[in-house]
Amino acid sequence: EPEVTQTPSHQVTQMGQEVILRCVPISNHLYFYWYRQILGQKVEFLVSFYNNEISEKSEIFDDQFSVERPDGSNFTLKIRSTKLEDSAMYFCASSEGQVPLYGYTFGSGTRLTVV
Amino acid sequence: KQEVTQIPAALSVPEGENLVLNCSFTDSAIYNLQWFRQDPGKGLTSLLLIQSSQREQTSGRLNASLDKSSGRSTLYIAASQPGDSATYLCAVRASGSRLTFGEGTQLTVNP
Numbered sequence: 001e002p003e004v005t006q007t008p009s010h011q012v013t014q015m016g017q018e019v020i021l022r023c024v025p026i027s028n029h030l031y032f033y034w035y036r037q038i039l040g041q042k043v044e045f046l047v048s049f050y051n052n053e054i055s056e057k058s059e060i061f062d063d064q065f066s067v068e069r070p071d072g073s074n075f076t077l078k079i080r081s082t083k084l085e086d087s088a089m090y091f092c093a094s095s096e097g098q099v100p101l102y103g104y105t106f107g108s109g110t111r112l113t114v115v
Numbered sequence: 116k117q118e119v120t121q122i123p124a125a126l127s128v129p130e131g132e133n134l135v136l137n138c139s140f141t142d143s144a145i146y147n148l149q150w151f152r153q154d155p156g157k158g159l160t161s162l163l164l165i166q167s168s169q170r171e172q173t174s175g176r177l178n179a180s181l182d183k184s185s186g187r188s189t190l191y192i193a194a195s196q197p198g199d200s201a202t203y204l205c206a207v208r209a210s211g212s213r214l215t216f217g218e219g220t221q222l223t224v225n226p
Contacts, residue, residue, distance in 0.1 A: 033212070041218075044216075045215070048212040063155035083148040099146045102164065103147070104214060106161070
């Protein structure tokens with residue numbers, strides 16, 4: 001079964017450093033997403049991406065965050081200057097359409113720890 | 116703003132029991148609703164997707180129902196097993212492209 005692949009599985013970074021989280025969505029999917037889950041809290045939407053541009057972003061997704069599809073397979077989330085409160089599990093997801101017939105497929109996540 | 120609530124927050128049952136997890140949402144104008152399973156420290160595994168035009172979906176021992184007008188969905192698990200122990204998340208897709216998640220129900224099935 002096709003999978004969404006995320007790397008790394010765990011990243012530790014110092015406050016103020018830049019991090020890039022990487023994702024390889026399912027190959028025939030057109031819509032890509034980032035979500036995050038702070039420990040013990042709900043999964044929260046960050047951003048959706050289609051046709052090489054952001055289609056929607058949440059209030060969490062401020063100027064410190066950016067997304068990019070640098071080539072035909074990767075989808076990245078960059079946090080420019082990490083804060084302690086950015087520590088969370090970050091999930092990438094993809095879907096074949098905006099209202100997908102088969103739902104949203106999530107990756108296994110990147111646990112980001114900011115120290 | 117869409118809000119999703121899941122009840123109960125935690126549930127502990129003996130093996131073999133049938134059980135129901137509940138999800139409610141405030142905005143009934145949804146496109147679809149998806150149930151996920153999350154094991155501790157792991158990703159989200161899709162269980163069932165119900166489109167807004169559907170009333171229920173079944174996969175093995177799992178059955179999910181949707182009542183859009185009342186803003187409710189249930190996940191029924193038949194003949195529960197210890198391997199079913201996990202957190203179950205409900206997520207709805209309304210306007211825009213985002214999924215809105217509930218806080219989840221933490222299920223423990225005791226052997």
